[in-house]
Amino acid sequence: MPVSDEEDRPATGDASRRERIAVRSTPGPHNSFRQWYRHYNPLRVAINYVVILVCRHSPSLRLKRWLLRRIGVTVGEGAVFALESTPDVFFPHLLTVEDHAIVGYDATLLCHEFLQDEVRTGEVVVGERAMIGAGAIVLPGVEIGAGAQVAANSLVVEDVPADATVAGVPATPRAGSDGDVAT
Numbered sequence: 449m450p451v452s453d454e455e456d457r458p459a460t461g462d463a464s465r466r467e468r469i470a471v472r473s474t475p476g477p478h479n480s481f482r483q484w485y486r487h488y489n490p491l492r493v494a495i496n497y498v499v500i501l502v503c504r505h506s507p508s509l510r511l512k513r514w515l516l517r518r519i520g521v522t523v524g525e526g527a528v529f530a531l532e533s534t535p536d537v538f539f540p541h542l543l544t545v546e547d548h549a550i551v552g553y554d555a556t557l558l559c560h561e562f563l564q565d566e567v568r569t570g571e572v573v574v575g576e577r578a579m580i581g582a583g584a585i586v587l588p589g590v591e592i593g594a595g596a597q598v599a600a601n602s603l604v605v606e607d608v609p610a611d612a613t614v615a616g617v618p619a620t621p622r623a624g625s626d627g628d629v630a631t
Contacts, residue, residue, distance in 0.1 A: 468589040469570035481562035553582040
């Protein structure tokens with residue numbers, strides 16, 4: 449957990465995402481990543497890393513769900529983490545993947561951003577039966593609605609409404625999509 453006593457201030461970007469992001473300044477001459485150990489216990493990060501490394505390479509979906517729950521990820525019944533998918537290593541307890549959602553091959557779900565002068569953290573929620581395509585990246589504070597689809601290699605910087613399909617960098621809605629998303 450962050451150790452700063454400073455009050456959070458809103459980040460820039462989508463209003464709903466901005467309201468869910470905690471921003472803590474990191475004073476000093478160095479960038480915020482250099483001070484990561486002030487925001488989270490190094491032993492906890494090492495344990496999270498090993499668990500996530502095992503999950504990235506294990507073909508067992510049941511084992512992945514069990515291990516990810518042990519490090520604080522909220523994992524719904526039947527949720528799928530494909531090979532090489534990466535949940536947040538620093539703040540896994542801020543991640544929720546609801547029932548029967550799919551996180552595709554090599555997708556990354558980030559609950560933190562280390563920037564030059566600040567650290568941003570925010571919960572990421574992947575709704576029930578939502579799909580995140582291969583290689584997609586979801587940033588902190590984003591909510592992906594139930595049944596929504598994120599196309600492969602997309603960068604999700606804003607909330608995705610239920611049953612919507614988004615694609616691109618940054619991900620934007622796709623009207624009249626046939627609903628196919630590579631995982």
